[in-house]
Amino acid sequence: MQKKRFGLDIDGTITDPATFIPYLNQDFKKNLTLNDLTEYDLTSILKISDDDFWEWMGLNEGKIYREAPLAPDAHSIITQWNQNHELIYITARRSHLFDITKSWFSEQNVPYQHIEMVGKHDKIEAIRQHQLDIFFEDKHDNAVAIAEEFQIPVILMDTPYNRLPIPSNVIRTKSWHEAQIWVDSWLKQSIL
Incomplete structure (x- = not known):
């Protein structure tokens, strides 16, 4: 089997998409569930400004990322793929969180060959640099942009915040x- 280059997002993809919810509920006095997160942009759900959100993130993101649970079954499946393929993680996390x-x-x-922290949601240049064959994502517009730019399959991990239409x-x-x-x-089809 030919070795493939798998690109994977981290947050909401290999980590549980509900990771942020307990922290949001505690700090913003909410009672949110994953089903309440119908938009990726949390500022509109929390009814706060971008500045307030990023101030909160600056205070909490290290702890949240340190304690993030894996999505169910992600570990065993990724470990299995690692036996024959390269795993390259491309995340919007900022570099100071490397x-x-x-850790x-x-x-x-969790196995990996490389972790790229682009510090923004636009991952196009990092994906181009790593010449990926497939990508795993939870953010709808990222998944669509990556699929259209590179004509590769993009696995979109279904969540309430990414249910807009998608290309084939x-x-x-x-x-x-x-x-x-x-x-x-x-x-299997790629080796035929």
Whole structure:
């Protein structure tokens, strides 16, 4: 089997998409569930300004990322793919969080060949640089832009905040198990 280059987002993709909710509920006196997060932009859900949100993130993101739980089944599936493929993580996290991120990967025993922290949601140049064959994402507009720019399959991990229409090479999956079934079929077809 030909080695493929898998690109993976971190937050909301390999980590549980509900990771932020307990922190939001505590600090903003809310009672949110994942189903309440129907938009990626949390400022409109929380009814706060961008400045207030980023001030809150600056105070809390290290702790949140340090304690983030893995999405169900992500670890075992990613570990299995790591046996034959390269795993390159491209995240919007800012570079000052690199040590926390790398420690989290080590503590969770999540395999990787490279972690790229682009510090913004636009991941196009990083994906171009790494010449990826497939990408895993939870942010709708990122998934669409990546699929259209590179004509590669993008696995969109289904969440309430990403349910807008998608092009045919964006594959919405409800679980890591469902993603694995699609990817394993894609891998078999690519060697024919």
